[in-house]
Amino acid sequence: MRLAWRIATLKNGFQDATAYRIEFLFEILGAAFVPAAIQITLWYAMFKVGGATEVHGQTFLDLLNYTITSVLFTQIRGGDLDFEVQEMIRSGQLSNYLLRPIGFLEFIYIRGLAPKLFIASLCLGAGILMSPWVQLSPGRLFGSMLLALIGNIIHYQISSALAATAFYWEEGYAILMVKNMLVSFLSGELVPLNLFPESVHWVWKSFPFYLYVFGPTQYALGKWTHTEFLIQLGFACIWLVIGWTLIRLTWGLGLKKYLSLGG
Amino acid sequence: MAITKYLEIFRVQAKNNWVREAVYRTNFLTAVATDIVWMAIELSLFSVIYSNVPNLAGWTKPQVYFFLGIFFSSDALFTVFFMRNFWNFSDLVNKGELDILLTKPAHPLFLALTKSMSVAAVFNIFLGLGISYKFSEAAGFAGGWKWLLVFAWLMVGLATAIVLRFAFSIWIFWTERSWALSRMYYQFFAIATKPDTIYPYAIRYFFLTILPFGFIGSVPARAVLHGISNQEAIHVFAVIATFGIIDGFLWNRGLKRYQSASS
Numbered sequence: 001m002r003l004a005w006r007i008a009t010l011k012n013g014f015q016d017a018t019a020y021r022i023e024f025l026f027e028i029l030g031a032a033f034v035p036a037a038i039q040i041t042l043w044y045a046m047f048k049v050g051g052a053t054e055v056h057g058q059t060f061l062d063l064l065n066y067t068i069t070s071v072l073f074t075q076i077r078g079g080d081l082d083f084e085v086q087e088m089i090r091s092g093q094l095s096n097y098l099l100r101p102i103g104f105l106e107f108i109y110i111r112g113l114a115p116k117l118f119i120a121s122l123c124l125g126a127g128i129l130m131s132p133w134v135q136l137s138p139g140r141l142f143g144s145m146l147l148a149l150i151g152n153i154i155h156y157q158i159s160s161a162l163a164a165t166a167f168y169w170e171e172g173y174a175i176l177m178v179k180n181m182l183v184s185f186l187s188g189e190l191v192p193l194n195l196f197p198e199s200v201h202w203v204w205k206s207f208p209f210y211l212y213v214f215g216p217t218q219y220a221l222g223k224w225t226h227t228e229f230l231i232q233l234g235f236a237c238i239w240l241v242i243g244w245t246l247i248r249l250t251w252g253l254g255l256k257k258y259l260s261l262g263g
Numbered sequence: 264m265a266i267t268k269y270l271e272i273f274r275v276q277a278k279n280n281w282v283r284e285a286v287y288r289t290n291f292l293t294a295v296a297t298d299i300v301w302m303a304i305e306l307s308l309f310s311v312i313y314s315n316v317p318n319l320a321g322w323t324k325p326q327v328y329f330f331l332g333i334f335f336s337s338d339a340l341f342t343v344f345f346m347r348n349f350w351n352f353s354d355l356v357n358k359g360e361l362d363i364l365l366t367k368p369a370h371p372l373f374l375a376l377t378k379s380m381s382v383a384a385v386f387n388i389f390l391g392l393g394i395s396y397k398f399s400e401a402a403g404f405a406g407g408w409k410w411l412l413v414f415a416w417l418m419v420g421l422a423t424a425i426v427l428r429f430a431f432s433i434w435i436f437w438t439e440r441s442w443a444l445s446r447m448y449y450q451f452f453a454i455a456t457k458p459d460t461i462y463p464y465a466i467r468y469f470f471l472t473i474l475p476f477g478f479i480g481s482v483p484a485r486a487v488l489h490g491i492s493n494q495e496a497i498h499v500f501a502v503i504a505t506f507g508i509i510d511g512f513l514w515n516r517g518l519k520r521y522q523s524a525s526s
Contacts, residue, residue, distance in 0.1 A: 026443040034450035037466070038457060042312065045320040045461035055315045174293035178300045185304045197314045 005102055006110055013114035028119060032071050035189065039067040042191070056195050065134050066192050070217040072123040072141075074189050076148040077212040081112040082159030082176050089166035095260040105160050105247065109153075116152060120145055127220070136220050143229060144216035150236045151212035155183070157243025158208070160251075167254030182207075188214025208239040272369055273377055280380040294383035302335055302390065305456055320461040325401035326488060330458055332395030333413065333487075334480025337420030339387035345425055347379035352432045353441045359523045372514060376425075404488055416483030419499060423478035426506035433510065436517030455479040475502050 018024050046052050047060040055063070085108055088094045097104040127141045162179055166172035184190060186209040193204045193214045204210050215232050218224045224232070284291055306328065313324040322330070355361040355375055364371040395413070399406055431448040435441040451474055459467055459477035470477045478499055485491060491499075 022438075022443075024443075026447055031446070031450060034447075034453060038453055041462050041466060042319075042457070044463060046312070046316050049320045049461070050316055050318060052316055169289070170287075171289055171293040174297050177297045181297075181300055181304050185307065190308055191311055195315060196311055 006106075009107055009110045010114045010117075013111035014118060016111070017115035017118075024115070028075060032075055035074065036067050036071045039191070040064065043067070058192070058194075063192065065221060066217060068130070069127070069134055069136065069220050070188065070192075070213050072127050072220070073144065073148040073151075073213045073216045074187075075119045075123060076116055076145070076152050077187060077189070078152075078155055078180070078183065079112050079116065081108055081156060082163045082179075083173060084108065085160055086163040086166040086172050086176060089163065089254070089258070090170065090172070092260040094258070105251070109156050112156075113152075116149075120149060135222070137222075140220050140222065144220040147211060147219065147229070147233060147236060148213070148216040150233075150240065151208070151216070154208050154236065154239045154243050155212060157240070157247055161243070161246035161249075164247075164250035164254040167257050183209050183212070186210065187212040188217065192217075208236070211236050211239070269369065269373060272373070276377045277380060281382055284382040291383040294381065295386050298339070298384065298387045299390070302331075302387075302394070305331055305335075306394075320458065322458050322460065323402070325398040326403070326484075327458060328398040329395050329402035329404060329488065330480060330484035331456070332391045332393070332398065333417070333420075333484045334456060335391030335394065336388050337391075337417050337424070337480050337483065339384045339391055340417060340421045341424040341428075342381050342384035343388070344380055344421075345376060345428070346384075347381055348376045349428045349432050350445070351379065353435045353445075356435045356517075356521060357439070361521060362523050402488060409487060412487050413483070416486055419503070420479045420483050422503050423475055423506075426503060426510055427474065427476065429510045430506060430513075433513045433517055436513075436520050451476055452479075455481065457481070458484070460485070471498075472502055475499075475506070478503070 043060055043063045046055060047063075053059070058066075085105070088097070094104065097107065100107075124141060124145055127136055127145075128138055130136070131138065131141070159176065159179065162175050163172060165175050186193070186204045186207055188204075188210055189212075193201075193210055196204065204214075211232065215224075219229045219232075309319075309324065309327050309331070312319060313327075317323075319327065352375065355364070361371065361375070364374045367374060392413075395404075428448060431444045432441060434444055438444075454462075454470055455476040459471060459481040462470065467477070471482070482491070482495075482499060486496075
């Protein structure tokens with residue numbers, strides 16, 4: 001019974017996401033290729049137009065490989081589930097779920113996970129197909145995808161904890177917007193994080209966001225050793241515990257304050 | 264006579280929006296705070312790039328910051344008057360809310376596009392101009408009467424954003440959901456956050472003709488900093504006019520297809 005509702009939710013989430021197939025395809029293509037195209041043109045401007053030969057020890061080809069490989073993981077990292085959760089708290093729809101014999105946050109997560117798993121398998125396939133050109137080994141790709149999926153869970157945990165601000169504040173979405181902007185910058189989705197000046201590396205290392213895109217990309221490209229990868233996997237597990245604690249705290253406090261009025 | 268009527272409608276719409284925003288004061292603060300973070304991230308991104316190279320496709324760091332200031336102002340202008348209306352555009356068709364507008368003695372499109380305003384974003388217009396002003400001297404901007412030229416080009420940026428956003432929204436008459444196209448608009452919009460000269464010729468042509476996102480901030484900044492040829496100026500106006508004509512044609516075709524969903 002406990003497994004049955006989870007499988008049913010996963011199935012339902014997949015059907016829901018792909019009900020409008022063209023929209024689903026547009027979203028993947030838009031979210032994957034436009035940011036990558038912008039990054040590539042930046043490298044083009046720096047190296048081909050500007051005449052640079054090396055930036056922070058990285059050549060044009062290194063940065064190109066980074067951008068192409070990072071696309072495989074940018075599609076796994078996020079989602080708008082936190083906005084949905086925040087809106088449910090604000091509008092009182094949360095009550096419908098509290099009455100059911102399921103974990104609310106787990107239910108929302110599993111429903112949103114289905115299309116991510118589908119995209120992850122597509123990205124894995126794409127990664128294996130392009131491996132001869134970008135020098136990716138299938139073993140490292142699987143490891144990277146695992147890290148990206150753990151990153152997806154951490155992201156949801158942090159987002160859900162932040163969405164709990166809706167218990168106290170009408171405009172909780174603003175915090176989620178700010179979080180999304182920080183994530184896009186500090187996850188390595190816009191530029192590789194090792195391009196940051198050394199003096200500010202502590203900024204991105206202080207958050208788990210680098211585990212979403214930068215980390216998996218570094219491992220897939222062979223820039224991280226297996227030992228480094230295992231250490232980072234350990235950090236990811238610590239962040240999972242922190243995320244879980246944050247949810248317990250914020251939702252524990254928030255639900256005590258929650259009032260749902262109306263019929 | 265007609266102009267007076269439309270100005271009066273616009274005045275009433277603006278007044279209603281002002282009153283609404285005055286009631287939700289925290290909304291004002293959160294909107295401003297969110298935009299400040301977004302601006303900070305865009306500035307930081309270029310800060311990271313310029314920590315590695317002295318110039319980017321001929322643009323120095325102050326010139327790029329000057330461009331970003333203009334881009335932020337141009338975008339804030341769009342946000343103040345139109346953004347919310349475009350987000351609500353799909354509801355007009357899907358929920359049959361267009362019915363009410365069609366029965367009013369004014370052009371339904373005018374009513375649809377001026378109904379909601381985000382007064383909070385007014386602050387960002389000045390913030391963007393402030394950023395441009397701060398870097399104007401270092402960027403080599405002549406200043407003086409040329410600030411009037413900045414305002415004229417901001418209007419060009421605004422007109423571009425309107426016709427482009429409309430072109431991405433109008434398909435709601437033919438599709439049931441339009442959020443993927445709206446998201447795609449914002450994916451392409453990210454291209455407008457970079458100077459157009461960094462792009463290779465084919466991509467640059469695309470974003471100066473087919474989807475002219477470059478007119479929102481990059482071309483205006485280039486025009487006031489270095490000037491543009493008459494041929495390019497004519498090209499800018501011809502492209503915007505063509506988009507306007509196509510948008511008008513699609514609106515009329517869409518209206519013919521529209522079936523009321525309301526009771």
